[in-house]
Amino acid sequence: MMDKKERIVHAAIEVFQEKGIEKTKIADIVKLAGIAQGTYYLYFPSKLSVMPAIAEVMVEKLIARVHHEVNSEAIFVDRLKQLVDSIFLYTSEYREVLALVYAGLASSEHIRQWETVYQPFYEWISHFLQTAKEEGVVRSNLNIESTAKILIGLVESAAEQIYLYDHTDEDKAKQQKEEVLTFLKCGLGYQPSAN
Numbered sequence: 001m002m003d004k005k006e007r008i009v010h011a012a013i014e015v016f017q018e019k020g021i022e023k024t025k026i027a028d029i030v031k032l033a034g035i036a037q038g039t040y041y042l043y044f045p046s047k048l049s050v051m052p053a054i055a056e057v058m059v060e061k062l063i064a065r066v067h068h069e070v071n072s073e074a075i076f077v078d079r080l081k082q083l084v085d086s087i088f089l090y091t092s093e094y095r096e097v098l099a100l101v102y103a104g105l106a107s108s109e110h111i112r113q114w115e116t117v118y119q120p121f122y123e124w125i126s127h128f129l130q131t132a133k134e135e136g137v138v139r140s141n142l143n144i145e146s147t148a149k150i151l152i153g154l155v156e157s158a159a160e161q162i163y164l165y166d167h168t169d170e171d172k173a174k175q176q177k178e179e180v181l182t183f184l185k186c187g188l189g190y191q192p193s194a195n
């Protein structure tokens with residue numbers, strides 16, 4: 001069973017999706033969550049202050065998806081493809097919520113919390129890249145921390161171009177994924193003979 005804060009966050013996602021950020025009232029969120037309005041304010045001082053908590057839920061979903069989709073026993077290039085595929089699939093599946101979170105964070109002071117929210121995913125990608133570096137399949141001078149953030153930014157941005165802005169067909173998505181993979185392999189200095 002969800003605790004009150006989780007109920008608020010999940011209710012906020014649902015109400016924001018249904019009514020939009022501007023038209024949503026805290027009363028709508030608490031009604032769906034089944035809690036008193038005062039309880040909302042114990043956790044969040046304003047309507048938009050729930051956005052970082054929503055972003056955390058979404059990052060947790062992304063990490064879970066990546067964990068499920070990326071086979072740690074596969075060769076690096078296959079793991080990289082699985083990573084890109086999982087981020088594209090996640091973005092397609094949650095496009096409405098992601099657009100909502102971006103709009104909600106961008107329209108508030110909470111945008112500064114984005115890096116903190118993403119830290120667990122940065123760490124996962126850093127480990128992913130460190131493993132590849134130790135296997136000798138990427139450049140030996142790869143800066144793991146910077147590259148992890150660049151990789152996430154690139155793949156998410158490419159997926160968002162397809163699913164958040166264009167709403168195009170799967171052929172376009174497939175082409176976009178192939179370009180991202182080619183770009184990543186070049187940028188990472190992928191060396192297939194080492195695999």
